[in-house]
Amino acid sequence: MxxxxxxxxxxxxxxxxxxxxxxxxxxxxxxxxxxxxxxxxxxxxxxxxxxxxxxxxxxxxxxxxxxxxxxxxxxxxxxxxxxxxxxxxxxxxxxxxxxxxxxxxxxxxxxSLADLEFSKLNKFSKVIDKPSLHEIKKAVGLAANGVGIGSYVYLRRVFENLIESKHQKSKILQGWDEAAYQAARMDDKILILKDHLPTILVSHRSIYGIVSKGIHELSENECLAYFQVLLDAIVMMLEEEFKLKEEEKRLADMKANLAKIHQDLKKS
Incomplete structure (x- = not known):
C-alpha cells in the first residue's frame, strides 16, 4: 500500500x-x-x-x-x-x-471513493450494457463504505459476464473445444481466452481463481481485498473494448472523409 x-x-x-x-x-x-x-x-x-x-x-x-x-x-x-x-x-x-x-x-x-470511481466508469457506457454498468457502480458504492461481501457479489457477476461475452465470441471459431472450456476453472478459462483478453490479466490469471470461490468461504475483509483486483480486471477489459471502439470510429471517420475527398475531386 x-x-x-x-x-x-x-x-x-x-x-x-x-x-x-x-x-x-x-x-x-x-x-x-x-x-x-x-x-x-x-x-x-x-x-x-x-x-x-x-x-x-x-x-x-x-x-x-x-x-x-x-x-x-x-x-x-x-x-x-x-x-x-x-x-x-x-x-x-x-x-x-x-x-x-x-x-x-x-x-x-x-x-467519496464512489464519486472518484463513477466519473472514471461513465465513459464505458458505450461498451457495456446499462445493467452491468449499474452493478459496477453499486459494487463500488458498497466497497467505498466498507461492505465487502455485497460489493464482491455484484462485481463477481459483472466479471463473469464479461468473460462469458468473450467465450460467446470465441466458441464459434474453428477448433474451439467447448467441453474443455466448460470443465475448466476460472484461471484456466482465462488462459483459453488469452487471445481475447488483456495480457496482464492473462499473466496474473491465477489470482482470478478466487472468483470461483463461494461467498460463504470468504470474510468481509477478504472480499474487500479481492474487490480491487476484480475491479482492475474489469476496467482493463473495458478499456480494451473502449480503445477498439475508438479506433473503429476513427477508421470509419477517415474512410468517410476519404470518400468525400474523392467525390470532391471528381466534381472538380
Missing part, C-alpha cells in the same frame, strides 16, 4: 493494523512533502496533488503512538486548486508497558 492508496483506494472504516512493515507508509503519510498523483473527477483525468496537514510532526519515527489521534488532511489539486478532504484516526493502545497496538482508519472523505 502507498500513500496514494490511502487517499484514493482505501475504503472507509477498513482498519489497517500497523506493524513494522508499515513504517515507510506511515512515515510518508505524516511527513511526505512532495506531490502525489490521483484522479480528479472534475477534469476527468489524473493530476498532481499537494498534501496539506492540520498536524505536523518534526522528526520521522517508527513509534506509531506518536501519531495517535484524529487527522484532518487536505489534498490540493495543482491544476484547479480544488480541495479534497480526508479524515483519519490513528489509534495506539498500550497493551503492556511500552508495547502498543496501533491501527489506522479512514473515517471520511470528500469527494
Amino acid at each position: 502507498t500513500v496514494q492508496d490511502l487517499f484514493f483506494s482505501l475504503p472507509l472504516y477498513q482498519k489497517i493494523k500497523l506493524d513494522k512493515t508499515h513504517s515507510e507508509l506511515i512515515s510518508d503519510f505524516f511527513h511526505y512533502t512532495y506531490q502525489i498523483e490521483g484522479y480528479n473527477p472534475s477534469i476527468g483525468e489524473n493530476t498532481s496533488f499537494i498534501i496539506r496537514r492540520n498536524r505536523h510532526f518534526g522528526t520521522v519515527t517508527s513509534n506509531y503512538e506518536k501519531y495517535n489521534g484524529f487527522h484532518n488532511i487536505e489534498l490540493v489539486c495543482v491544476r484547479t486548486q480544488e480541495l479534497f478532504k480526508y479524515f483519519f484516526i490513528l489509534q495506539s493502545i498500550e497493551i503492556e508497558e511500552d508495547i502498543y497496538e496501533s491501527s489506522l482508519v479512514k473515517i471520511g472523505q470528500y469527494p
Whole structure:
C-alpha cells in the first residue's frame, strides 16, 4: 500500500493494523512533502496533488503512538486548486508497558471513493450494457463504505459476464473445444481466452481463481481485498473494448472523409 492508496483506494472504516512493515507508509503519510498523483473527477483525468496537514510532526519515527489521534488532511489539486478532504484516526493502545497496538482508519472523505470511481466508469457506457454498468457502480458504492461481501457479489457477476461475452465470441471459431472450456476453472478459462483478453490479466490469471470461490468461504475483509483486483480486471477489459471502439470510429471517420475527398475531386 502507498500513500496514494490511502487517499484514493482505501475504503472507509477498513482498519489497517500497523506493524513494522508499515513504517515507510506511515512515515510518508505524516511527513511526505512532495506531490502525489490521483484522479480528479472534475477534469476527468489524473493530476498532481499537494498534501496539506492540520498536524505536523518534526522528526520521522517508527513509534506509531506518536501519531495517535484524529487527522484532518487536505489534498490540493495543482491544476484547479480544488480541495479534497480526508479524515483519519490513528489509534495506539498500550497493551503492556511500552508495547502498543496501533491501527489506522479512514473515517471520511470528500469527494467519496464512489464519486472518484463513477466519473472514471461513465465513459464505458458505450461498451457495456446499462445493467452491468449499474452493478459496477453499486459494487463500488458498497466497497467505498466498507461492505465487502455485497460489493464482491455484484462485481463477481459483472466479471463473469464479461468473460462469458468473450467465450460467446470465441466458441464459434474453428477448433474451439467447448467441453474443455466448460470443465475448466476460472484461471484456466482465462488462459483459453488469452487471445481475447488483456495480457496482464492473462499473466496474473491465477489470482482470478478466487472468483470461483463461494461467498460463504470468504470474510468481509477478504472480499474487500479481492474487490480491487476484480475491479482492475474489469476496467482493463473495458478499456480494451473502449480503445477498439475508438479506433473503429476513427477508421470509419477517415474512410468517410476519404470518400468525400474523392467525390470532391471528381466534381472538380
